[in-house]
Amino acid sequence: MNNIYIIGVGLIGGSLALDIKELNKNAVIYGVDKNEKHLEEAIELGVIDKKSSIEDLKNADLVVVSIPVDATVQELNNILDAISDATLVIDVGSTKEDICKIVENHPRRRNFLATHPIAGTEFSGPSAAIHGLYKGKTNIICEVEDTAFKLQEKALDLFRDLGMRIRYMKPKAHDKHIAYVSHLSHISSFMLGKTVIEKEKNERDIFDMAGSGFESTVRLAKSSPEMWTPIFKQNKTNVIKTLEEYINNLSQFKELMERDDFESIHNEMKDTNHIKQILKGIN
Amino acid sequence: MNNIYIIGVGLIGGSLALDIKELNKNAVIYGVDKNEKHLEEAIELGVIDKKSSIEDLKNADLVVVSIPVDATVQELNNILDAISDATLVIDVGSTKEDICKIVENHPRRRNFLATHPIAGTEFSGPSAAIHGLYKGKTNIICEVEDTAFKLQEKALDLFRDLGMRIRYMKPKAHDKHIAYVSHLSHISSFMLGKTVIEKEKNERDIFDMAGSGFESTVRLAKSSPEMWTPIFKQNKTNVIKTLEEYINNLSQFKELMERDDFESIHNEMKDTNHIKQILKGIN
Numbered sequence: 407m408n409n410i411y412i413i414g415v416g417l418i419g420g421s422l423a424l425d426i427k428e429l430n431k432n433a434v435i436y437g438v439d440k441n442e443k444h445l446e447e448a449i450e451l452g453v454i455d456k457k458s459s460i461e462d463l464k465n466a467d468l469v470v471v472s473i474p475v476d477a478t479v480q481e482l483n484n485i486l487d488a489i490s491d492a493t494l495v496i497d498v499g500s501t502k503e504d505i506c507k508i509v510e511n512h513p514r515r516r517n518f519l520a521t522h523p524i525a526g527t528e529f530s531g532p533s534a535a536i537h538g539l540y541k542g543k544t545n546i547i548c549e550v551e552d553t554a555f556k557l558q559e560k561a562l563d564l565f566r567d568l569g570m571r572i573r574y575m576k577p578k579a580h581d582k583h584i585a586y587v588s589h590l591s592h593i594s595s596f597m598l599g600k601t602v603i604e605k606e607k608n609e610r611d612i613f614d615m616a617g618s619g620f621e622s623t624v625r626l627a628k629s630s631p632e633m634w635t636p637i638f639k640q641n642k643t644n645v646i647k648t649l650e651e652y653i654n655n656l657s658q659f660k661e662l663m664e665r666d667d668f669e670s671i672h673n674e675m676k677d678t679n680h681i682k683q684i685l686k687g688i689n
Numbered sequence: 690m691n692n693i694y695i696i697g698v699g700l701i702g703g704s705l706a707l708d709i710k711e712l713n714k715n716a717v718i719y720g721v722d723k724n725e726k727h728l729e730e731a732i733e734l735g736v737i738d739k740k741s742s743i744e745d746l747k748n749a750d751l752v753v754v755s756i757p758v759d760a761t762v763q764e765l766n767n768i769l770d771a772i773s774d775a776t777l778v779i780d781v782g783s784t785k786e787d788i789c790k791i792v793e794n795h796p797r798r799r800n801f802l803a804t805h806p807i808a809g810t811e812f813s814g815p816s817a818a819i820h821g822l823y824k825g826k827t828n829i830i831c832e833v834e835d836t837a838f839k840l841q842e843k844a845l846d847l848f849r850d851l852g853m854r855i856r857y858m859k860p861k862a863h864d865k866h867i868a869y870v871s872h873l874s875h876i877s878s879f880m881l882g883k884t885v886i887e888k889e890k891n892e893r894d895i896f897d898m899a900g901s902g903f904e905s906t907v908r909l910a911k912s913s914p915e916m917w918t919p920i921f922k923q924n925k926t927n928v929i930k931t932l933e934e935y936i937n938n939l940s941q942f943k944e945l946m947e948r949d950d951f952e953s954i955h956n957e958m959k960d961t962n963h964i965k966q967i968l969k970g971i972n
Binding site for chain 2: 527580591596601603604611613621622623624625626636639642645649652655663664673677680681684685
């Protein structure tokens with residue numbers, strides 16, 4: 407795969423471009439982005455080689471769709487219309503159900519592979535692209551059986567070369583579980599940041615008191631609203647359910663405090679310390 | 690200050706011991722701990738030189754009280770009873786109001802300095818002690834005027850040598866603000882961990898989907914319940930208030946989602962991105 411088209415040259419698409427270029431010196435990376443500044447920046451940073459547009463996708467061996475998930479739903483059929491029969495199209499969005507649904511009847515459905523690489527940082531745009539972002543990370547692939555075998559093979563070769571672990575899931579299960587381990591974390595972090603910032607309005611010195619614990623817990627509140635709003639919208643039902651469970655657990659904790667039941671509070675924390683073993687599994 | 694007594698040889702006291710030993714090769718570090726295993730471990734690791742007991746504090750130039758805040762409230766007067774007139778006693782607890790209150794009428798109140806170094810990790814025990822933990826970190830000092838001038842001076846020399854920045858606060862203000870930037874983060878993290886673990890009971894594969902964002906947000910859920918239960922208990926009123934505000938913000942976010950008001954959700958996140966600038970100030 408030498409002609410690589412990255413639609414959306416931000417953190418995810420840009421990092422993929424950097425690694426593909428390193429794996430294959432003959433690859434030419436074309437960038438497509440509605441943000442002209444991002445394209446210029448991506449060329450300057452060496453993230454892409456050339457600017458391009460959707461009209462040129464006939465030339466593509468691989469198209470990576472790395473734009474916000476609402477834009478993916480809007481553009482994916484147009485992208486499939488524009489490619490050649492031999493082109494592999496992958497998306498890398500954080501939701502899978504709506505994206506898989508929108509292309510289910512497209513004549514070139516077999517050119518498409520739905521993926522979700524569990525990788526990223528809280529930063530965005532071409533300058534956030536980094537080498538080796540995907541090494542050792544999980545890539546969730548949905549509806550693999552709906553992709554042409556030869557194109558599956560090409561995609562899996564690429565993911566293996568990037569150092570990724572593969573997990574196969576149904577789109578519905580993906581969206582349900584990712585709401586817990588990713589989408590809810592972002593909301594808990596944003597709302598923690600909001601709660602503390604609201605306080606800070608009157609109390610300027612408060613952040614002098616913040617340490618690395620606070621920093622770690624609110625890190626995701628730096629994330630891009632342009633990317634995350636459509637994710638919450640597409641995964642609305644699942645995200646609301648996780649929020650309800652989270653709010654219930656917080657309210658229960660507050661009630662235990664109000665009742666001075668600090669033995670139960672101790673036990674809640676002790677039980678949740680089990681997260682240590684779970685996180686060891688992630689690393 | 691050559692004879693240093695560390696009461697509670699865990700992460701905070703142990704790290705302080707390591708740095709003091711490095712700053713002053715003549716220092717002898719005595720460890721006092723109700724946990725005999727921790728004392729043995731601390732000697733093996735070179736965190737302390739010798740085991741000791743509260744009865745020997747007459748010999749001390751400096752006593753560091755680094756035990757859970759309920760134990761500090763219980764023991765601090767006994768510790769002040771046991772020292773000599775020239776001994777400096779500092780505590781390093783995450784609450785300050787109850788601790789300052791318990792010693793206010795002690796005849797040796799002027800031997801005591803109330804501090805809260807904003808430093809730590811999610812780990813605990815002597816093996817968690819690390820060199821340089823305090824470098825560049827903030828140390829909050831309360832009621833400085835109630836400590837004898839010569840002992841203030843000794844303490845400030847030590848904190849300067851450790852590389853710490855000093856902030857002076859009243860105990861009441863400390864406990865109110867620290868509830869936002871530290872105590873609430875711990876609860877949000879514990880309850881996030883709980884919500885996801887509850888889900889996981891039936892769905893074993895869910896943690897394969899977790900990435901660094903989840904890891905960062907639940908990191909504090911690894912913290913010690915033995916240390917944190919008494920903190921929440923002592924700072925109950927302030928912590929409940931922060932929890933109420935946090936739960937309100939989460940509920941409001943959920944209602945915006947239910948109403949499909951994703952424009953407001955976008956704006957909430959955009960506003961909270963301001964945390965980027967704030968966190969730059971922390972580093």
